[in-house]
Amino acid sequence: MFYREAGDFKTSYQEDSQTFPIKFDRYRYYAVLIAAFAVVPFLINDYWVNAVFLPFLIYSIAAIGLNILVGYCGQVSLGTGGFMAVGAYACYKLMTGFPEVSILIHVILAGGITAAVCVLFGLPSLRIKGFYLAVATLAAQFFLVWLFNRVSWFYNYSASGQITAPETQVLGHAVTGPETAPWAAYLFCLVFTVACALLARNLTRGMAGRKWMAIRDMDIAAEIIGVNPLKAKLSAFAISGFFVGISGALFFAVYLGAVEVGEAFGINKSFLVLFMVIIGGLGSIFGSFAGAAFLVLLPVLLKNVLVGGLGWPTDLAAHLEFIIVGGLIIVFLIAEPHGLAQLWRVAKEKLRLWPFPH
Amino acid sequence: MPEQFIWGMEVFANGLMAGVLYALVALGFVLIYKASGIFNFSQGVMALFAALTLVGIMEGQVPFSHLINAVFGTEIHHFGWHVPALAAILLTMVVMVLLAWLVNYFIFRHLVNQEPIILFMATIGLAYFLEGFGDIMWGADIKKLDVGLPQGINGTIDEVTYNLFGYGFFIDNLDLWATFIAILLVVGLVLFAQYSKHGRAMRAVADDHQAALSVGISLNFIWVMVWSLAGFVALVAGIMWGTKSGVQFSLSLIALKALPVLMLGGFTSIPGAIVGGLLIGVGEKLFEFAIGGMIGGATENWFAYVLALIFLVFRPQGLFGEKIIERV
Numbered sequence: 290m291f292y293r294e295a296g297d298f299k300t301s302y303q304e305d306s307q308t309f310p311i312k313f314d315r316y317r318y319y320a321v322l323i324a325a326f327a328v329v330p331f332l333i334n335d336y337w338v339n340a341v342f343l344p345f346l347i348y349s350i351a352a353i354g355l356n357i358l359v360g361y362c363g364q365v366s367l368g369t370g371g372f373m374a375v376g377a378y379a380c381y382k383l384m385t386g387f388p389e390v391s392i393l394i395h396v397i398l399a400g401g402i403t404a405a406v407c408v409l410f411g412l413p414s415l416r417i418k419g420f421y422l423a424v425a426t427l428a429a430q431f432f433l434v435w436l437f438n439r440v441s442w443f444y445n446y447s448a449s450g451q452i453t454a455p456e457t458q459v460l461g462h463a464v465t466g467p468e469t470a471p472w473a474a475y476l477f478c479l480v481f482t483v484a485c486a487l488l489a490r491n492l493t494r495g496m497a498g499r500k501w502m503a504i505r506d507m508d509i510a511a512e513i514i515g516v517n518p519l520k521a522k523l524s525a526f527a528i529s530g531f532f533v534g535i536s537g538a539l540f541f542a543v544y545l546g547a548v549e550v551g552e553a554f555g556i557n558k559s560f561l562v563l564f565m566v567i568i569g570g571l572g573s574i575f576g577s578f579a580g581a582a583f584l585v586l587l588p589v590l591l592k593n594v595l596v597g598g599l600g601w602p603t604d605l606a607a608h609l610e611f612i613i614v615g616g617l618i619i620v621f622l623i624a625e626p627h628g629l630a631q632l633w634r635v636a637k638e639k640l641r642l643w644p645f646p647h
Numbered sequence: 648m649p650e651q652f653i654w655g656m657e658v659f660a661n662g663l664m665a666g667v668l669y670a671l672v673a674l675g676f677v678l679i680y681k682a683s684g685i686f687n688f689s690q691g692v693m694a695l696f697a698a699l700t701l702v703g704i705m706e707g708q709v710p711f712s713h714l715i716n717a718v719f720g721t722e723i724h725h726f727g728w729h730v731p732a733l734a735a736i737l738l739t740m741v742v743m744v745l746l747a748w749l750v751n752y753f754i755f756r757h758l759v760n761q762e763p764i765i766l767f768m769a770t771i772g773l774a775y776f777l778e779g780f781g782d783i784m785w786g787a788d789i790k791k792l793d794v795g796l797p798q799g800i801n802g803t804i805d806e807v808t809y810n811l812f813g814y815g816f817f818i819d820n821l822d823l824w825a826t827f828i829a830i831l832l833v834v835g836l837v838l839f840a841q842y843s844k845h846g847r848a849m850r851a852v853a854d855d856h857q858a859a860l861s862v863g864i865s866l867n868f869i870w871v872m873v874w875s876l877a878g879f880v881a882l883v884a885g886i887m888w889g890t891k892s893g894v895q896f897s898l899s900l901i902a903l904k905a906l907p908v909l910m911l912g913g914f915t916s917i918p919g920a921i922v923g924g925l926l927i928g929v930g931e932k933l934f935e936f937a938i939g940g941m942i943g944g945a946t947e948n949w950f951a952y953v954l955a956l957i958f959l960v961f962r963p964q965g966l967f968g969e970k971i972i973e974r975v
Contacts (some may be wrong), residue, residue, distance in 0.1 A: 365764060413956060417963045420686050420767065420914065424906045425959060428952030435949050509973055556903070560771060567768055601717045604787060611779025618772030622765055623757045 292640040308490055325479055330472040338471035343544045345585045346478040347536050352565040352577035353489045354532025359563070360571035361493055362525035363505030364414050368426035370558035371433035372530055374550050375403045376537025378443050381452045384465075384542070385445060392457040392464060396481065396538045403534025404527040406433075411526030415519060418508075430556055437550040453547040465542045474543050481539060485532055490574050492528065501525050502572070533562075564614065568621050570630025579629035587614070657818075658936040659929055664822035666928020667829045668887055672905035673912065673920040674833065675880040680914050681853040682873040685755065686767045689774035691902020693743075693878060696781040698885030698894045700742050702792050703785040704735040710784045736882070743878030744871075751870050778899060787896070792889035797824065825887045832883060833921060836876070840917075845872060907955035913965030922966060927951045 297312045299305040309315040333342060351369060358366050380399035384392065410429040414422050437443050444452050456466030463469045464477040492498055500521040503511035512518050541548045548554075561584065569580020588610055595606040625631055672690060679687040687693075703710065707726040715721060730738070754773065758766055797820040840846040851859040852869045860866060888898055905924075912923025931950045938946070964970060 365767075413960050417959045419763065421910055421959055421963065421965075423764075423767070424910050425952075425956045427903070427906060428949060428956045431949035431952055435946070560775075563768075563771075602713075605713055605717055605783065608779045608782040608787065611775050612783065613779075615772045615774070615776030615779060618775065619754055619769055622761075622769045622772065623754070626761070626765060 292637050294641075308487065322483070325483075326476070330476055333471055333475060335471050338475050339544075340589055341585060342475050343478055345582055346475075346482045347539045347544055348562065348565060348581040348585060349482055349578050350485050350536035350539070351533050351562045352569060352581045353485055353574060354529045354536065355562050356566045356569075356571065356574070356577045357489060357493065357501070357532070358525050358529035359566055360573065360576075361498060361505060362501040362522065362529075363508075364411070364522060364525060365419075365423040366426045366529070367423055367556070367559050367563065368410060368429035368433075369533055369562045370554040370556060371430040372403050372407055372533045373537030373540060373558060374433055374437055374554035375406045375530075376400060376534030377541035377548055377554065378437050378452065378550075379403065379534065380538035380542055381454070382443070382445075384455055384457065388455065388457075391459065392542065393459060396535055396542070399538040400531040400534040403537065404530040407526045407530025407533070408523050411523055411530075414522050414526070427556075430559055434550055434554060449549075451547050451549050452541065454542040457542075465546065467546070469543070478539055478543055481535055485535065486574060486578070489528075489532065493574065497521075497524060497528075505572075564618055567618060568628055570628030573628070573630035575633060576628050576630030579633070583629065584614070655933065655936065658932050660818060661822070662929035662932030663925060664818070664826050664928070665932060666925035667826045667921075668822075668884070668924075669901075669904055669908045669928055670921045670924025671825075671829045671832065671880065671884045671887065672901050673908040673924055674836070674917065675877040675884070676905060676909055677912075677914065677917055677920045678836070678880065679873055679877050682849050683755070683852070683870055684763060684766070685770060686763065686914070687877065688767060688770040688902065689777055690877065690881060690905070691899040692774040692777045692781070693746075693881035694885040694888065694901060695894070695896070695899040696746070696777050696885075697739055697743055697878065697882040698792060698889035698898060699781045699785040699790070701735055701739045701882070701886065702790045702889070702894050704738050705730050705732065706790075708785060713786055714783055736886075739882055740879060743882055744875045747874030747878050748871050750874055751867065755870065756867070774899070774902075778896075789893045789895040790889075792886065792894050797821065821887075821891060828883065828887070832880065833917070837917060845869075849873060904951065907951035910955040910965055911958055913967045916965070916967035919965060919967030927954065930954055 292313055294311050294313075297310075299310070304310075307315075309318050329342070351373060355366065355369050358364050376399045379402040380395050383390070383395040383398055387395075406429075410426065413425050417425055438450065441447075441450075444450055447453075454465040456463055456468060458464065459473075459477060462473045464473050493501070500511070500516045501524075503514070503516050504518060504521045504525075508518055511521070537554070540553070545553060565580035565584050566577065567580070568583055569578070570576025591610050591613065592603075592606055595601045595609065596603055621628060672694065675690045675693070676687055679685055679690075702708075707728040707730065709715070709723050709726060712723050715723065750773065754769055755766070758769055838846075840850060848859070848864045849869055849872065851862070851864055852866060856866065859869075884901065885894075885898065888901055892898075908920060908923040908927050910923075911926060912919025912921070931947045931954075934950050935946050959965070
């Protein structure tokens with residue numbers, strides 16, 4: 290009743306192949322966009338932006354990137370943290386090297402550089418598969434973090450070894466640096482998130498996405514029906530790296546402002562993004578958002594309830610968070626291996642008939 | 648430059664010992680992977696959990712005291728007794744067997760026939776869970792573990808090498824003991840797998856689940872047994888590393904050290920784990936000694952991975968792994 294596919298007639302090819310072919314989905318999508326662009330910026334304050342919205346938007350981009358690699362192309366990667374670091378440091382070098390160029394271009398270029406690095410570390414995927422590949426991507430994680438820690442050219446020889454984002458402006462409003470207004474940072478990230486999500490959605494339902502899925506389901510069979518595994522795998526690594534790099538750049542420049550590589554982009558970050566993808570749902574763009582929202586909101590909620598509400602010490606809350614996240618992953622894998630996205634699909638099935646199930 | 652060469656030899660010897668410890672952790676992975684096809688990422692956290700439990704029992708800590716104090720506002724910490732090391736190790740083993748049973752009953756029983764990658768991710772979840780659980784149960788502060796293993800420089804080796812080369816090698820007694828125990832453990836495991844009834848059943852399960860079921864081997868029993876064995880190996884590794892550098896969170900990172908060992912040696916081979924461990928231990932120590940200083944040091948974090956990665960490109964199944972045959 291509330292979610293209907295019937296009565297939605299297409300009269301042209303454009304209509305038939307639009308991003309959201311079902312009217313309900315399309316209107317919901319417009320509604321979310323209007324709310325995100327026109328309503329939220331007027332309501333949020335500093336706390337909400339820094340605790341919820343910025344991490345959600347930035348992790349969503351990273352989760353979409355990783356979902357393309359793991360969920361669509363089936364190449365498990367544990368190097369996301371390292372690749373985010375590449376994006377962050379590329380963005381930093383570009384910002385300090387070419388301060389007159391707009392940061393919009395820097396962030397996109399940082400994504401491009403990360404894509405190149407990602408392809409480099411993706412090359413072994415042509416020879417090695419499964420666990421061996423998952424472990425091999427850890428090489429990227431450790432090597433890249435070490436590189437940014439030890440080679441001082443990357444952090445411009447600063448004494449602390451940290452990188453700090455200089456102030457930059459877009460259309461006259463500061464988006465990085467200490468003068469940034471919360472709504473400006475939010476809108477800046479939102480633009481990237483929406484653009485990335487649209488790009489990813491259209492890539493995954495087009496030829497590229499179908500090739501990735503063929504490789505995921507069985508690479509030998511895919512090769513036999515004419516999918517070039519070299520191109521498919523490396524393009525997945527490149528696109529994934531592009532998104533992850535953008536998220537790393539935003540994470541550093543807009544969200545944190547100053548970054549120490551081992552802390553911000555350690556192996557835990559890789560796992561966090563992987564968990565977002567699993568909990569959200571492998572092979573679903575909506576799932577990436579849902580997973581990111583879930584894992585960003587859960588610690589905030591737990592902290593507010595346990596520390597703020599019950600007055601427990603913070604370290605205890607942190608340990609409980611580990612237990613709950615770990616437990617949830619297992620519960621999700623057992624009960625719903627396809628994640629939150631599958632729950633949403635089931636809900637849509639139900640809504641189609643509700644409240645008249647016969 | 649004979650001096651450089653002698654130092655190199657000392658580094659080599661230390662690398663061998665580190666390699667044995669890596670092999671010890673890698674062994675736990677291989678056992679579970681062979682018997683159940685699960686790539687158990689939580690092996691390192693199991694070692695941490697075992698070491699935490701051991702210290703907790705020895706010191707007579709009250710489990711969950713932190714949580715109880717927070718909820719009820721009490722101030723309890725210790726029972727006030729000390730358990731001797733050997734009894735505590737036995738008690739910890741009981742806890743590890745219990746953990747093995749729980750893991751099978753609540754997690755992997757429900758995940759039979761899932762894809763390997765799903766199982767792998769479940770073990771990552773288990774690693775997170777155990778990490779938080781261990782910390783809540785025993786507290787997150789760094790603890791000292793002392794089960795009576797000798798520590799400090801080995802006098803005999805120092806003396807002998809001094810007489811031979813005019814330079815005394817620094818080799819820790821603890822490393823020597825660790826090597827000795829690891830060799831015992833490996834021999835024991837190989838004998839168990841080859842000659843005992845349950846070891847044979849374990850190999851049968853590793854070979855083919857369905858065939859093993861059809862001749863009356865209980866999969867559940869074998870899995871609990873294998874996880875208990877892995878728990879035992881984790882306990883030994885936890886004792887070694889815990890004595891060396893204290894029982895703390897970083898202990899769980901030894902799992903990450905063992906992964907390149909596995910890749911190099913092959914996931915399915917016990918000798919592979921040992922040879923791979925030695926290769927990586929020696930390789931990373933020598934690399935750090937020879938080249939590490941020139942490019943910024945602390946290369947041990949990634950050298951093993953890069954070595955394994957380069958190696959895998961030429962031999963995708965590792966040194967001793969079974970040949971991968973793929974069919975459509």
